[in-house]
Amino acid sequence: MKFKCDRDALSDALQTVQRAVSSRPGIPALTGVLMNASGEELVLATTDLEVSARLRLPVQVQEEGVTLIPARLLADMVKSFDQAPVEFEAQSNQARIVCNNYEGTVRCLPAEDFPALQDPGGTRVTVDATALAEGIAQVARAASRDEARPILTGVLLEINREGLTMVATDSYRLAVRELTASAEGEAKALVPERALGEAGRAAGGDDKGQAELFVDQGQVAFRSGALTLTSRLIEGEFPNYRQLLPEHYENKLTASRQQLLDAVRRVGLMARESSPVKMEFNALGVRLSSSSPDFGGAIESVEAQYEGEEMTAAFNPGYLVDGLTAAVGERVEIEVRDGLKPAVIRGKGESYVYLVMPVRLPAPVG
Amino acid sequence: MTAVESSMEGLPPVIADVPGQEHASAFLARAVQHPRHAYLFTGPEGSGKRLAMRAVAAALLCPDGGCGDCRACRLALGERHSNMLVLEPTGPDILVGRDAGDPNTARWLAGQAYLTPMEPGRKVLVVLQADRLRIEAADVLLKVLEEPPLDTVFVLLSARPDDLPDTIRSRCQEISFPPLSEEFVVESLVREGLDPGRARLACRLAGGNMGRARRLARDDDALAFRDVALEAAATAGQGPPGALAAAEQLTAAAKDFRGRLGEELAAELRPFLDERGKPEEAFRGVVRRLEEQHERRVRRAEREFLDWSLLALAAYWRDLVAASSGGGDDVLINLDRPGALGAERGAVSAVTAAIAMGAVEQARADLADETNLNARLILERLFLRLSSLAGHAV
Ligand SMILES: [Zn+2]
Numbered sequence: 206m207k208f209k210c211d212r213d214a215l216s217d218a219l220q221t222v223q224r225a226v227s228s229r230p231g232i233p234a235l236t237g238v239l240m241n242a243s244g245e246e247l248v249l250a251t252t253d254l255e256v257s258a259r260l261r262l263p264v265q266v267q268e269e270g271v272t273l274i275p276a277r278l279l280a281d282m283v284k285s286f287d288q289a290p291v292e293f294e295a296q297s298n299q300a301r302i303v304c305n306n307y308e309g310t311v312r313c314l315p316a317e318d319f320p321a322l323q324d325p326g327g328t329r330v331t332v333d334a335t336a337l338a339e340g341i342a343q344v345a346r347a348a349s350r351d352e353a354r355p356i357l358t359g360v361l362l363e364i365n366r367e368g369l370t371m372v373a374t375d376s377y378r379l380a381v382r383e384l385t386a387s388a389e390g391e392a393k394a395l396v397p398e399r400a401l402g403e404a405g406r407a408a409g410g411d412d413k414g415q416a417e418l419f420v421d422q423g424q425v426a427f428r429s430g431a432l433t434l435t436s437r438l439i440e441g442e443f444p445n446y447r448q449l450l451p452e453h454y455e456n457k458l459t460a461s462r463q464q465l466l467d468a469v470r471r472v473g474l475m476a477r478e479s480s481p482v483k484m485e486f487n488a489l490g491v492r493l494s495s496s497s498p499d500f501g502g503a504i505e506s507v508e509a510q511y512e513g514e515e516m517t518a519a520f521n522p523g524y525l526v527d528g529l530t531a532a533v534g535e536r537v538e539i540e541v542r543d544g545l546k547p548a549v550i551r552g553k554g555e556s557y558v559y560l561v562m563p564v565r566l567p568a569p570v571g
Numbered sequence: 572m573t574a575v576e577s578s579m580e581g582l583p584p585v586i587a588d589v590p591g592q593e594h595a596s597a598f599l600a601r602a603v604q605h606p607r608h609a610y611l612f613t614g615p616e617g618s619g620k621r622l623a624m625r626a627v628a629a630a631l632l633c634p635d636g637g638c639g640d641c642r643a644c645r646l647a648l649g650e651r652h653s654n655m656l657v658l659e660p661t662g663p664d665i666l667v668g669r670d671a672g673d674p675n676t677a678r679w680l681a682g683q684a685y686l687t688p689m690e691p692g693r694k695v696l697v698v699l700q701a702d703r704l705r706i707e708a709a710d711v712l713l714k715v716l717e718e719p720p721l722d723t724v725f726v727l728l729s730a731r732p733d734d735l736p737d738t739i740r741s742r743c744q745e746i747s748f749p750p751l752s753e754e755f756v757v758e759s760l761v762r763e764g765l766d767p768g769r770a771r772l773a774c775r776l777a778g779g780n781m782g783r784a785r786r787l788a789r790d791d792d793a794l795a796f797r798d799v800a801l802e803a804a805a806t807a808g809q810g811p812p813g814a815l816a817a818a819e820q821l822t823a824a825a826k827d828f829r830g831r832l833g834e835e836l837a838a839e840l841r842p843f844l845d846e847r848g849k850p851e852e853a854f855r856g857v858v859r860r861l862e863e864q865h866e867r868r869v870r871r872a873e874r875e876f877l878d879w880s881l882l883a884l885a886a887y888w889r890d891l892v893a894a895s896s897g898g899g900d901d902v903l904i905n906l907d908r909p910g911a912l913g914a915e916r917g918a919v920s921a922v923t924a925a926i927a928m929g930a931v932e933q934a935r936a937d938l939a940d941e942t943n944l945n946a947r948l949i950l951e952r953l954f955l956r957l958s959s960l961a962g963h964a965v
Contacts, residue, residue, distance in 0.1 A: 231656075231674065232653070234651070236855075252653075252689075254653055254689055255686065317642055317645070317646070320653035320689050320690055321690050323690070323691065350670075352670055352678050352681070353711075353714070355681070355682065355685040356685075397686070423688065423691060424687065437686040437687045437688075437689060438686065438687045439685050439686060440685055440687055440720045440722075441720075
C-alpha cells in the first residue's frame with residue numbers, strides 16, 4: 206500500500222479519528238488506526254469497541270492496500286512535520302513515512318485483529334447538523350449515570366416520517382426533543398449517552414450543513430461530512446415515555462428564563478444534599494426558598510406571569526437548572542399540577558419538553 | 572484411528588481439539604448448537620477449562636460453527652475477538668468497579684452484556700476464576716444472569732466452585748473437567764518430543780496439570796523445588812529446631828524463585844522499551860497490559876513455588892505409603908528415585924506416612940487461601956508436625 210497526501214489534511218484526519226482509540230486496550234490492535242487506500246481515497250478507521258470512527262480523505266493512491274498502524278504514534282509523527290507532502294508506504298509488517306528530509310519506519314499491528322466495522326445501514330434520516338448537536342446537548346444531561354439500570358444510561362432515538370425524537374430519563378426527570386427531519390421509514394435505537402455526546406461534538410461547531418443518521422438492529426451511524434461515527438446500541442426496551450407526558454396543565458408560569466435560572470442557582474446554593482428548593486406559585490410570580498439546618502436559608506421572589514391556583518411544590522435545584530439551561534429562548538414556561546405530579550418546563554416552541562419530579566415536602570405540622 | 576479419535580468424529584473441529592476431555596467436549600459440541608445463556612466450567616487448574624472456553628467461543632462466533640481455520644476462530648482461540656470479553660481478576664477479588672469503563676470488573680462485564688455485539692452475531696462473556704467474585708460484584712453479575720440478553724453466552728471458570736454464591740451457580744449449567752488422565756498427559760508430552768520416563772515423572776509431580784507437567788518435563792531446573800522440599804523435610808526430621816530451619820529454607824527458596832521470575836519477565840518487556848527504559852509510544856498500551864500480567868504472576872510466584880514444593884512433599888509421603896503397602900516401583904510418583912526411599916521404607920509405617928501426607932495437604936489448603944497472609948507460619952506448623960511424626964516413628 207502506498208499513497209501521497211497533504212500534511213495538514215492527514216494530520217487533522219488523524220487527530221479526529223484518534224478520539225475513538227481505546228485508552229485502555231485489552232487487544233493491541235485497538236490502539237491502531239486502520240488505513241485503507243483504494244481508488245482515490247484513504248479511509249481511516251478507529252474503534253474503542255463502543256464508538257467507532259471512519260474518515261474519508263482524498264489522497265493520491267499509488268498502490269491500494271490496508272494496514273494497521275499505532276494511532277497515537279502516527280498522529281504525533283505527522284503533527285510534528287512541516288507543511289509538505291507526506292509519502293506513506295506499508296509493506297507486510299512495516300510502514301515507511303517520508304516528509305521532506307525526514308524518514309521514519311513504524312512496525313504495523315496485525316490488521317486481521319481489528320474488528321470488522323459494519324457499514325451504516327437500515328433506516329436513514331437527514332437532519333440539520335447544528336440542530337442535532339443542540340438537541341443532543343438538551344437531552345443527554347437527563348440520562349442516568351446509574352449503571353445498575355443500563356437502559357436508562359442511554360438516549361432513545363425514535364425515527365418516524367415526521368422526524369427524529371430524542372428522549373432521556375433517569376427516572377427523576379425526562380427530557381424530550383423533537384427535530385424535524387426527512388426520514389424514509391421508522392426505527393428506534395437506544396444509544397449510550399457517551400457515544401451520542403461524541404456524535405453531538407462532531408455535528409456541532411461550524412455550520413456542518415446536513416447530518417445523516419442510519420439506524421439498524423445492531424448500530425447507529427452518524428455521518429456529517431467525511432466523518433462517520435458508529436455506536437453499538439443498548440439492548441432492551443426503553444420505558445414508554447409518551448404516557449408520562451401530561452396533557453397541558455391549568456397552572457402555568459411564564460418567566461424570563463435567565464432571571465429564573467439565576468434565582469434557582471442562588472437559592473439552590475443553600476440546598477445541600479437532598480434538601481430541595483421550594484417554589485410557591487402565586488399571582489405575582491414565584492417565590493423560591495431553601496433552608497439547611499447546618500448553613501442557613503435563602504428566599505428570592507421572581508416576578509412573572511402566573512395563571513392558575515396558588516400552590517407550592519419543591520424540586521431538586523440541580524434538576525431545575527438542567528431543564529432551564531436546556532430550554533432555549535428568552536421566555537420559559539413551567540406548568541404545575543400539584544406538589545406530587547411532575548412539573549413541565551418548555552422553552553420557545555414546542556420542540557423541547559423537560560419533566561421534573563417534585564420532592565415530597567414533609568406534611569405541615571398542626 | 573484410536574477410539575478417542577473416532578468418538579470425536581462429527582464434532583466441530585475447534586471442540587475436537589480440546590485435549591483429553593471427551594465427556595466435556597461431547598457435551599459442549601451439543602451445547603453450542605443451542606447454547607444456554609450461562610455455563611460454569613469446573614475442575615482443577617490445568618484440566619483444560621480455558622482451552623475449552625476458547626473453543627466454545629470459537630464455535631459460537633465462527634460462521635461455520637467452529638472450523639478452527641477462519642479469522643473468527645483464530646481470534647476467538649487467541650481471546651482477541653471483539654465479540655468476546657474475558658474478565659481476568661487483577662487482584663485477590665473481582666470487584667464491582669467504578670463504571671462500565673473500569674476493566675476486569677463486574678460493571679465492565681455487565682455493561683458489555685447490554686450492548687449489541689461489535690460484529691454481527693453473538694457475544695461471549697467470560698469470567699476467569701469466577702470464585703473470586705466479591706459478593707457485591709456477584710450481585711451485579713446476577714442481575715444480568717437473571718435477565719440475560721438473548722445474544723449473550725456467559726462462560727464462568729472456576730477451580731473452586733463451592734466458593735461461588737449459590738445464586739450464581741444455580742443460573743449456570745455446570746460442566747466438570749476432571750483432572751486429565753495420566754495416559755493422556757504423558758502421550759501428549761511424548762508426542763511433543765519429550766522423553767517418556769521424564770514425561771511420566773513430570774505428570775505425576777504436576778498432579779495431572781498439563782501446563783505444569785510440560786514445564787517440569789522441559790526445563791531441567793524445574794525439578795529444583797522437589798529437591799528443596801525433600802531437603803527441607805530431611806532437616807525437619809532432626810527435631811523442632813530443624814523444623815524451623817526447614818521452614819526458613821523453603822521460604823528463602825520461594826523468594827529466590829520470585830526474584831528470578833521477576834528478572835525473566837523484565838527481559839520479556841525489553842524489546843518494547845527505549846534506551847531510557849521507558850515504553851516506546853506505540854507500545855504503551857501493550858506494555859501496561861504486560862506489566863499488569865507480570866505483577867500478578869510475580870505476586871503469585873512465591874505461593875506457587877511453595878505449593879509445588881508441598882505437592883512434591885506430599886508425593887514423597889504418598890510413595891512411602893505405596894512402598895510400605897507393598898506396591899512396586901511403577902506406582903511411585905517419584906519414579907526417578909526409587910532408591911531414595913530405601914532407607915525409609917522399613918522405618919516409617921504406612922499410617923504415619925498417611926498422617927504426614929494429610930498434614931502436607933492441609934498446609935497446601937491453608938496456603939491456597941490468600942487471606943492467610945503468613946506463609947512462613949503455615950510452613951513452621953507443618954514442619955513441626957512432620958518432625959514430631961518422625962520422632963514417633965523411631
Ligand atoms: Zn471458523
